[in-house]
Amino acid sequence: MKQVLLKARPQGFPKASDFAVDTAPIPTPGPDQMLLRTIWLSVDPFMRLGLDEKPLGGNNGVPLDSVMIGDAVSEVVESNLEGFAPGDFVICRSGWREYAVVGAGTQNLRKIEPAKNAPLSGAIGALGMPGQTSYAGMVTVGRVKEGETVVISAAAGAVGIIAGQIGKLKGARVVGIAGGADKCAAVVAAGFDACVDYKAADFEEKLKAAVPDGIDLYFDNVGGDVTHTVLPLVKYGARWASCGFISNYDVPDYGPGPDRMPWLLRMIMLKGLEIRGFNGAIVGGKPALDQMRAWVEDGSIKIKQTVFDGLDKAPVAFESLFKSNANVGKVVIKVAKDA
């Protein structure tokens, strides 16, 4: 079988060349273990944070020359583990490989039931962690209300594109920020009221025009210059759901000056900002999963994904998360057929 190893610690954003495809024998499950066949593999920006010598924020570290971590949707091939039988579909953090042996303690392990209006990969998208994150940010943390104005950065991303749909379901005006005209068009097609291209020279002007009454809720996945442009436009007392800061995932801690910390502290106080950094899986929990499933099954939320074909493509797909590209929605790797 094929598997993908981490060969070099990324310098800045990850590159496909930090990884290498390798082969290994298909493993055999011992007692209380099962053999999984990987069908869909997930690549998520947060995975970058586990790739430094010292993994950040409780993320799993990955030793060099070992299999890259990652959540996957798999089929049970053989099982010595109670509660799991061949033919079952599961999600867990089984890594970048075509087959994996896992036990009950494997991170994120749960059985999944196919859902209406969703591919099996929904379990690593709208029906899984990214969906929980969108829900937690918009509803639990963001408390979005009818008639409010919401701005979502990385609006075309796995989390952003669902968050915007939740905002619309809740009756808010939803403005996305994304890179390039094509992505912005895809974001509007997904139901956002508007989407502003942060790469355009008139980004600030266009954003101002899109939020004439100011911003009640900022759902931030990006940080950096985008956030620097957004914050002056928020209303007094606005909420800021801080979901990620992908623009700075290449910066270990500090960027080149000037220091924007005084500016940010001033914004926090003078705007009476309420900010919350959150982990979607923790904050959203099961209620978020249940609500997302209900919304997908009744057609309220549409799943969007960009598919890369074959395990070999996992490094390229991961690199693409951090680059200007055409990805819309959740990026998934189709490793094998569903059945």
Place this chain on the structure above:
Amino acid sequence: MKQVLLKARPQGFPKASDFAVDTAPIPTPGPDQMLLRTIWLSVDPFMRLGLDEKPLGGNNGVPLDSVMIGDAVSEVVESNLEGFAPGDFVICRSGWREYAVVGAGTQNLRKIEPAKNAPLSGAIGALGMPGQTSYAGMVTVGRVKEGETVVISAAAGAVGIIAGQIGKLKGARVVGIAGGADKCAAVVAAGFDACVDYKAADFEEKLKAAVPDGIDLYFDNVGGDVTHTVLPLVKYGARWASCGFISNYDVPDYGPGPDRMPWLLRMIMLKGLEIRGFNGAIVGGKPALDQMRAWVEDGSIKIKQTVFDGLDKAPVAFESLFKSNANVGKVVIKVAKDA
């Protein structure tokens, strides 16, 4: 009568020389106005924010060569204003002058009743805006709970020294941060469990030792390097009541590099921080004033103040807020006798 004029816009922190003492005739109240005799004058760090060409954050701007703004406790001398009679004590933003004519629309105007265990200046301290701010930050925003660990920066300041007493009343472990051994001793004498000197070479080490279980609530009045040292020590999910950032009141927006914004965004997300910038008067409101009065009258909260004698001293007192100095508690200027 004497009055104090703003003569130069401060470059960086304010200096006494940005102001000049002037004389003017005692004004005469018109219809619906009253004449006040200033007794106690307040100097507060936030007043710096109104002194730039463009006042920040809704603060009152002060034109050059006009009377400096400021809250004061005064006695009504003559009144054509309904509800106010000679001999009443009032607080309002009447400015740096020995007498003032004000109307019903004057900012912060309210009658004050002398309180047990408090000088009249309590109305611009623990029984006024600074007290509201301490309450709002610790209770409304900070939700301090028994057994928690709280860190308060600028602990010897008007707000900090009350905030710490509130923390103790609520059963928390309260650690202050202040500049110099004398101030730290005064903070501990006010009831804090410990106080760490941020000017000492071993500040970080001492702070770590003072919060062995991490920090649940950070009540921040300082920002900058102090906050940079505190944040790595907060627990996951900690609250950060952002009350002020006095270390950066001299920086218009950006300081010299490196840029700490990526670090701060990373802290927010990886620590699952909840931050709220707040205005104590708005957030605390009347319930905060009522509770503070009850605590002062029953002896639970002790008022601490540093007194400068005479209106001429207002510029020096204001400058002293931003400098290393011996001030403990609320800084007030005694302009005239109480009766």
